[in-house]
Amino acid sequence: MCPDAESGCTVRADRGERVVNEAAALPNAGRFFEIRFESIGGLGAHAAGQVLATAVVLRMGLNGANFSSYGSEKKGSLVRSFVRLGPAERPIRTSAPVETPDVIVVFHAALLRNPATLAGLRKDGTFIYNAPPRLVPEELAGLPRTARVIRVDALGIAVKEQSRPNAVLLGTLCGAFPFLSAETILEALSEEFAGRHPEAVASNERAFRRGAKEFEVLEGVGRAEGDLPVVRPEPAWGYETQPVGGIIPEPGNTAWNDLSASRTGSLPVFNRERCIHCGVCDLVCPDFCLVWDDGEKGGRFERELMGVDYRYCKGCLRCVESCPASAMTKKAETPGLADRLRVPLFPDLIG
Ligand code: SF4
Ligand code: SF4
Structure with a gap:
């Protein structure tokens, strides 16, 4: 070693x-x-x-x-x-x-x-x-x-x-x-x-x-000519130009954050037919990625679960483990599945 x-x-x-x-x-x-x-x-x-x-x-x-x-x-x-x-x-x-x-x-x-x-x-x-x-x-x-x-x-x-x-x-x-x-x-x-x-x-x-x-x-995948350019953070902080401690030069926010790279092969898939809109999944989800809307007029539920915004889902599957109605199931993440099933949490901001 x-x-x-x-x-x-x-x-x-x-x-x-x-x-x-x-x-x-x-x-x-x-x-x-x-x-x-x-x-x-x-x-x-x-x-x-x-x-x-x-x-x-x-x-x-x-x-x-x-x-x-x-x-x-x-x-x-x-x-x-x-x-x-x-x-x-x-x-x-x-x-x-x-x-x-x-x-x-x-x-x-x-x-x-x-x-x-x-x-x-x-x-x-x-x-x-x-x-x-x-x-x-x-x-x-x-x-x-x-x-x-x-x-x-x-x-x-x-x-x-x-x-x-x-x-x-x-x-x-x-x-x-x-x-x-x-x-x-x-x-x-x-x-x-x-x-x-x-x-x-x-x-x-x-x-x-x-x-x-x-x-x-x-074969035939790349289209660029020559070596690819090096990407360095802008501005390029150096010995004389770096900001003093405590400054965050690239601030982010929770809405723009994208956790999809955190999933390691599985994601939860929501079945609306089975859902009893009890909210247990929302209680256990650490990343607030479940999307709710008003229930049908005259229906049984004031609020109804609409789906998952996979942009924020890290695939921990706590929602699957805790759902009492088997409305959330674990599925292997195949290419494009998350994009097809995603329900946007902030549609006006990130569609
Ligand atoms: S825990 Fe299951 S039944 Fe309850 S709201 Fe979530 S998906 Fe629906
Ligand atoms: S897998 Fe985890 S992060 Fe994704 S919706 Fe379920 S509880 Fe939330």
Whole structure:
């Protein structure tokens, strides 16, 4: 295990606990090979970055660094994990975010709506995203025409194998880049879980091996020419220009907030025929995403539940568990389902 793994590691191969074999050959001589994991909390992007960097340093004779940035420590918040690989003799002296990656791995399809997810990809780079078969979001047209685009149903495989998307996506990464020894990285992944969750080792191995084989290389997806531009926050705060503490430069609000990226494969589906409009679901929903309206004139109910605004629904399924009439049921989130069923909570503001 990398001694600095908790804080993000930069470890020289010659300080590792293992004797490494002949060093693997990196695809690009003369510069680092850089990977950016785009994810949300709970899908294991940080752990995947740690496993990968640790494995290449301690077992593959390379140098490597990993660190992650978090929106917050809450499940569903944005997480970016960065991995930088280089030859063993070349020190890695930066922990700056990876801005011009060779590879971007997207853990959740909802993140594709954010242009920053694609930003900086090299024209000869590889873009791996997690989505069910046949889902090619229109946002991917913004990728370089010459980039390699790979789709894998990481969530579907993870659910079937009782694993997590990170094991599947690490497998896909190894399948797409043979210099990353799949057996070596799988060994590191298994060790990561052997102590804390021994029952997860076999599940992760199945998920990893499926990820390494069951991916699809898509043709003709990107339309952009050349490297994609780097996206930096505006204004670009620096040493001399950053605001004093306490100032929030990009204020948000609860109406504009979009939690749809927090769902991890399931959502509640409302059946109005079954609903008795008791309001229990509204009592337990932590995000106020249930939409009510006046009941029918002369009817039994003063207020009636109309549906769910999935923009605010994080898929916790408390409404499903608590509904006494089975009017809320858990369904797998297929592409476009939330958009089709959504009832807007603030139709005048966000239709
Ligand atoms: S808990 Fe079930 S029955 Fe009650 S209002 Fe919600 S959906 Fe309708
Ligand atoms: S799953 Fe149900 S309880 Fe949870 S956020 Fe969505 S609507 Fe609310």
